[in-house]
């Protein structure tokens with residue numbers, strides 16, 4: 061394996077077999093004066109992930125650039141493990157996977173195939189055609205919404221789904237994210253944890269600030285037990301970073317607004333998502349709540365529309381009552397603000 065490939069994809073297992081890498085100990089990485097650039101870049105990987113869910117791609121022209129990039133990956137993983145916060149871990153995994161996907165977009169098929177193998181996806185890349193086994197396709201595409209991801213919209217033959225390169229890479233990104241997240245937190249020895257305490261404290265400070273910035277803005281009294289199953293599922297999806305379909309996002313925001321939450325409060329709930337983008341989210345939310353145009357917001361869709369859009373899920377006994385034809389009616393009954401018959 062060459063150093064450039066390893067620098068782009070430092071999560072590949074065989075990177076640790078490269079002689080220049082295998083000869084460096086974890087103690088060297090966290091404390092050697094020669095590893096300052098590595099530690100700086102490692103900290104920046106985590107901070108960038110925290111701030112923007114993205115990690116930049118520095119120059120990898122020189123051998124020392126490549127070495128720094130490779131070694132900064134395990135250092136970043138040590139930091140994330142020491143902080144050991146679920147939100148940070150998810151957001152970091154998302155950012156690392158997205159960084160790798162940026163490189164994969166420009167990569168030749170042979171190298172893309174090598175990365176696909178590292179995440180255990182069953183693929184075939186022959187004559188420029190990208191194919192993924194349908195089971196892997198379903199697993200990885202299920203959380204990307206939009207009709208263009210439906211299996212029926214692709215050629216399927218002999219168990220494999222044929223995909224354009226961009227979509228193939230996008231699915232690999234999901235697989236990488238899962239893998240990176242599943243490997244964290246690492247079991248970090250005390251001596252190593254003590255050596256990195258300064259960087260861990262810096263990350264924890266920013267993380268706490270980010271969380272409190274949104275938490276203090278939330279003054280609502282939303283009781284999740286009162287929410288209809290469909291809205292609970294959408295909210296859970298939004299908070300765990302699932303890419304909600306447009307209809308789902310619309311239903312969720314309009315519902316929350318209809319029960320009295322303002323744009324900032326709704327933003328607070330969305331801010332827990334690992335891929336939260338504040339400026340994009342507030343624009344979308346204010347569009348739906350009407351705040352953007354100084355008018356009344358939209359009314360949440362009724363159950364019939366939710367069913368048509370495939371976002372009526374986990375129906376329960378209350379949903380089955382004849383009078384419950386709208387998620388807002390469900391909520392009013394459950395919260396005691398409406399009729400119970």
Ligand code: SF4
Pocket residue numbers: 288289290291362363364366367371372373374375376379380384385386387390
């Ligand atoms: S029946 Fe209505 S309230 Fe119940 S889950 Fe479906 S859309 Fe939501």
